[in-house]
Amino acid sequence: xxxxxxxxxxxxxxxxxxxxxxxxxxxxxxxxxxxxxxxxxxxxxxxxxxxxxxxxxxxxxxxxxxxxxxxxxxxxxxxxxxxxxxxxxxxxxxxxxxxxxxxxxxxxxxxxxxxxxxxxxxxxxxxxxxxxxxxxxxxxxxxxxxxxxxxxxxxxxxxxxxxxxxxxxxxxxxxxxxxxxxxxxxxxxxxxxxx
Numbered sequence: 724x725x726x727x728x729x730x731x732x733x734x735x736x737x738x739x740x741x742x743x744x745x746x747x748x749x750x751x752x753x754x755x756x757x758x759x760x761x762x763x764x765x766x767x768x769x770x771x772x773x774x775x776x777x778x779x780x781x782x783x784x785x786x787x788x789x790x791x792x793x794x795x796x797x798x799x800x801x802x803x804x805x806x807x808x809x810x811x812x813x814x815x816x817x818x819x820x821x822x823x824x825x826x827x828x829x830x831x832x833x834x835x836x837x838x839x840x841x842x843x844x845x846x847x848x849x850x851x852x853x854x855x856x857x858x859x860x861x862x863x864x865x866x867x868x869x870x871x872x873x874x875x876x877x878x879x880x881x882x883x884x885x886x887x888x889x890x891x892x893x894x895x896x897x898x899x900x901x902x903x904x905x906x907x908x909x910x911x912x913x914x915x916x917x918x
Contacts, residue, residue: 726837733834740831744824751817755800755810756793762806805872812865816886819854826851845905848897855894862886 800806826847833839862883869878878884 730835730837733831737828737831737835740824740827744821744828747817747821747824751814751821753793754813754817755796758800758806758810758813759796762800762803762809808865808868812861815861816858819858822854823851826854840904840907840911842905842908845901845908848901848904852894852897852901855890855897859887859890859894862890 800810829847830839830844833841833844866878866883866887869883870876
């Protein structure tokens, strides 16, 4: 009975991970457009544009050519240093997040096969830990540069500040889980050899 509930949970989690993975890849494609909107008028401008686009889809409101702006933004974000750095930061975090999600999918696949204690899972979790630390380090660098460029401590009250400890601790958690899976895989191999 316990095994069946774990399999059901793993199936649901696998579907959720794949959906978030696909959405993550879509966000990577839209990153330059979102960065251009935020750099030109703040997040409020992006929200107003999205609201206008939704109203247009529903047959009301004026037209916002968001699609054209998102395509043109692929070139425009490189014209200013701040938008280029912000785009690279978001892409780095997005790619690392995609790698983390893919590693989670790999682990869930082995759970669905009924054989989760493998060295492959330990390696997958170690890769996820490294990606978490890359996000944490990139966030710290962005935060320091942002504070230096603005000359104020206002950036300390943004989501970027939360990324630093959150992803650092997530990396530690993945590393501990990696060690546990690795040790369990070794014990399983020894037990299989004993029998």
